[in-house]
Every structure is written in structure tokens, then in C-alpha cells.
Amino acid sequence: MCKNGEPDWFVLVGFLHDLGKVLCLFGLPQWAVVGDTFVLGCPFPDTIVFSEFLKDHADLLVPEFQARPTGIYERGCGLRNAVRTFSHDDYMARVLREANAQAPERLPEAAFDVVEFHSLYPWHNAGSYRELMDDHDREVLPTIQRFQQYDLYTKDNRPPKLGEVRQYYDALFQRYLPPIIRF
Numbered sequence: 001m002c003k004n005g006e007p008d009w010f011v012l013v014g015f016l017h018d019l020g021k022v023l024c025l026f027g028l029p030q031w032a033v034v035g036d037t038f039v040l041g042c043p044f045p046d047t048i049v050f051s052e053f054l055k056d057h058a059d060l061l062v063p064e065f066q067a068r069p070t071g072i073y074e075r076g077c078g079l080r081n082a083v084r085t086f087s088h089d090d091y092m093a094r095v096l097r098e099a100n101a102q103a104p105e106r107l108p109e110a111a112f113d114v115v116e117f118h119s120l121y122p123w124h125n126a127g128s129y130r131e132l133m134d135d136h137d138r139e140v141l142p143t144i145q146r147f148q149q150y151d152l153y154t155k156d157n158r159p160p161k162l163g164e165v166r167q168y169y170d171a172l173f174q175r176y177l178p179p180i181i182r183f
């Protein structure tokens, strides 16, 4: 447990959750890797940041996507079953799942959800997509919201001293990750 009372795996996820941004170093355009995510196949809520730029989106001309609030999905289908815009979230969640399967200790399912959904701001921050949620989403949502207070921007202006934190992080890596992570 860390000094904020969060479980150790939460700290690990805080350290790793954005590493999917390495995709930019491998040629993916920035718009496909970073930024907030949203659900495809249903109407775009105006809680999507800069949603005004979606007014010419080709999906608005697809009747099945627009005919009802849930679009092509059944109510309560579960957000992990809905197609979302690709981002570093999705990629890193896959990397982490595969890596953790080879590690000494399994992460809780919520760890992968935090990574996979941390950029889905219209959902966890603005209350959209409630009609797509299933029991799993309702259970994990408070954890994803709790994670937000640790995401984005510098939390402490004093940079950590590597010598003081190295041992703690190395122990986390050894517990939850194999020696080599495949990206």
C-alpha cells in the first residue's frame, strides 16, 4: 500500500498506463494514439472534447449508428463490448495483460480496466454512455474515477529522487511483470 492508501498495483498502473504512447515512435500519427476516446456506432455525445469537430464525421450519415441512443448496441452491453476509438489506452491494456500473464502475481481485473478506459472521459468524467454500462462497468467505474486524480499534470513540483524510489518500483515490476515486456 502506498502513502495515499492506494494498493501497490494502483501505483504500478500509474507508472505504466501511458506507455502505449510509444506507438508514436513507431510511426502512428499522434491523433490515433493520444487524446480522449469515445464510442463508435452510436450518436456522439457533446461531452466528447471538441465534439463540434465531429459535425462532418461520416458516421453521422449511417442510420443504424444514429437511429437510437444506443446505436448498434443493446442496452447494458458493457463498454468493453462497444467499439471505441483506438488509443494508447487500448494498446497498453493489451501489452499489460500479456505481460502480467507471465508474471509471478496476477493483477486484479480493475488494473486492466483503468489502463483501457482512462481516456474515455465522456464516460468516467462526464456521465455519458450510462445506457451501455453493464454490472462490470458499474463495479469498476469508481476505481477508474479514483485513478483520475493521479493522472494528468505534475502532482508534486519536487522531482522524485531516483535512489529513494527505485527499490520500491523495482519490487513492483518484479512482482507484476516478467523480466521482458513485449510491445
Ligand SMILES: [Fe+2]
Residues within 6 Å of the ligand: 017, 018, 088, 118, 119
Ligand atoms: Fe493516457
Ligand SMILES: [Fe+2]
Residues within 6 Å of the ligand: 017, 018, 151, 152
Ligand atoms: Fe496519463
